[in-house]
Amino acid sequence: xxxxxxxxxxSIIGIITNLVLVAMKMTVGxxxxxxxxxxxxxxxxxxxxxxxxxxxxxxxxxxxxxxKHPYGYGKIxxxxxxxxxxxxxxxxxxxxxxxxxxxxxxxxxxxxxxTLIIVTVGILVKFFLSRYVKAEGEKxxxxxxxxxxxxxxxxxxISLSTLAVAAIYLLLNINLEGxxxxxxxxxxxxxxxxxxxxxxxxxxxxxIESETSQKIKERVCSLPQVKGAYDLTLHRxxxxxxxxxxxxxxxxxxxxxxxxxxxxxxxxxxxxxxGIIMTVGIYASNDNGEVQKQMKQQTQQLVSDYPExxxxxxxxxxxxxxxVTFDLVIDFKCDxxxxxxxxxxxxxxxxxxxxxxxxxxxxxxxD
Ligand SMILES: [Zn+2]
Numbered sequence: 250x251x252x253x254x255x256x257x258x259x260s261i262i263g264i265i266t267n268l269v270l271v272a273m274k275m276t277v278g279x280x281x282x283x284x285x286x287x288x289x290x291x292x293x294x295x296x297x298x299x300x301x302x303x304x305x306x307x308x309x310x311x312x313x314x315x316x317k318h319p320y321g322y323g324k325i326x327x328x329x330x331x332x333x334x335x336x337x338x339x340x341x342x343x344x345x346x347x348x349x350x351x352x353x354x355x356x357x358x359x360x361x362x363x364t365l366i367i368v369t370v371g372i373l374v375k376f377f378l379s380r381y382v383k384a385e386g387e388k389x390x391x392x393x394x395x396x397x398x399x400x401x402x403x404x405x406x407i408s409l410s411t412l413a414v415a416a417i418y419l420l421l422n423i424n425l426e427g428x429x430x431x432x433x434x435x436x437x438x439x440x441x442x443x444x445x446x447x448x449x450x451x452x453x454x455x456x457i458e459s460e461t462s463q464k465i466k467e468r469v470c471s472l473p474q475v476k477g478a479y480d481l482t483l484h485r486x487x488x489x490x491x492x493x494x495x496x497x498x499x500x501x502x503x504x505x506x507x508x509x510x511x512x513x514x515x516x517x518x519x520x521x522x523x524g525i526i527m528t529v530g531i532y533a534s535n536d537n538g539e540v541q542k543q544m545k546q547q548t549q550q551l552v553s554d555y556p557e558x559x560x561x562x563x564x565x566x567x568x569x570x571x572x573v574t575f576d577l578v579i580d581f582k583c584d585x586x587x588x589x590x591x592x593x594x595x596x597x598x599x600x601x602x603x604x605x606x607x608x609x610x611x612x613x614x615x616d
Contacts, residue, residue: 252389252489253311259385259394260300260307263401266378267297270371277364284351285411285426285433286368288344292404292437293375295340296397299333303393306330310487323487330393330448334441337400341437348430355424360415368412375405392451396444403440407433457483462615465495465523474499474511476534479562479576481615483525493519494528498563501533532563541566544601548575551596557583558593559613566604573597574607586610 270293278286306329314321383398385391414429462481469478476498483493497515499508512529519527536542545564552558560578567573577593579586587610594606 252391253307255385255389256307256391256394257304259382260303260397263300263378263382263397264297266374267293267300270374271297273367274371277361277367281359281361281364282356283358283360283364283411283415283426284347285414285430286364288347288430288433289368289371289404289408289411292340292344292407292433295336296400296404299336299400300397302329302332302336303391303397306332306393307391320486320492321490323485323490324452326391326393326487327448327452330396330444331452333393333396333400334445334448337437337441337444341434341441344430344434344437348427348434350427351430352427355427358415358418358424358426360419365412365415368408368415372405372408372412375401375408379405392448396448399444400440403436407436451485454484457481457615459616461523465519465525466615468518468522469495469497469515472511472514474503474507475515476500477532477562479532479560479578480530480611483615489524491523491525492527493525494530495519496530496532496563498532498534501535501565503533533565535566536564538566538568540568544573544604547600548593548597551593552577555589555593557589560611563609571604572607573601573604574609576609576611578611578613581613 271290274286274290274293277283278290306326310322310325310329312322379398379401381398382394382401386394386396386398410429410433414425417423417425462483466478466481469475478495478497480496481493482495483491485491495515497511499511503511508531512531515529516527519525536545544566548564549561552561557580558577559580560576562576562578564575565573577590579589583589590608590610594608597606598604
């Protein structure tokens, strides 16, 4: 079975389980007149709905790329997670207003032993469902499954509190329905906000995890002709599809044939080992000559006075045109990038008046 049919299978198990819980809890909740149990049932109904959205999201995300959407539909999964978060938030706010009402106007409740049995069964079922869904979500790296799993875990706690409220009522005759309902709804709202922020952040596009970017750069640099790997970018189109680019530094005497073979090899490695469709850009390096070597060293020295400059790369001296080009990776926090660039080129020009310096400011895309 492939990833998407596995996600669908897990989601269907979730939907059926939740609908059974909804029917049972709704029945005992209405018979006993417990707003906490009814809220709990509504909350489970929102889970069934959110699982349904997970299925729809995964199905749509699995669509083949086409002319209009050549990067595929993978990002739909993030949008599905946003929808789930909205449903959870709605359930949370509904629960909050109803509990507030019960807090202000407490009513008589009639718990039976059936109420207690069904609520207890509900807690256990939710607990095991949560662990199962979350584990499967991690296995298939599905944001929406993990989100559903976390939500089911919170729900087990919510059900547990309804049991506690019933026990306190039966033993001590204290009605905590309203308070419990209010607290429950705050937890629901909190988990909704968290899922919302997380999936939105994924849609906006996040920095590559430091560990991953360093691993990719190290692997590229492990090829003997590669003198350095820079400017690594990575765009995610859903959890399964990544498109990226990297700039490598090679000796300027390499032929087109050699560069062709090298960049092909890098693209193959990127795809087979990291699942990335990688474009490779080339910087030539010619720091073997005395002048170039000295000039590069002095530039490095100069740049080291600027803590906002994180990296210097792509240094190249064209002796025929007397042009020098290099890139500076400058910290996002720096708000005077142009000034830094002008200062550095000014100092270099003073040292080497015969040369012209062209500096590109790079964004700090990855570690
Ligand atoms: Zn660069």
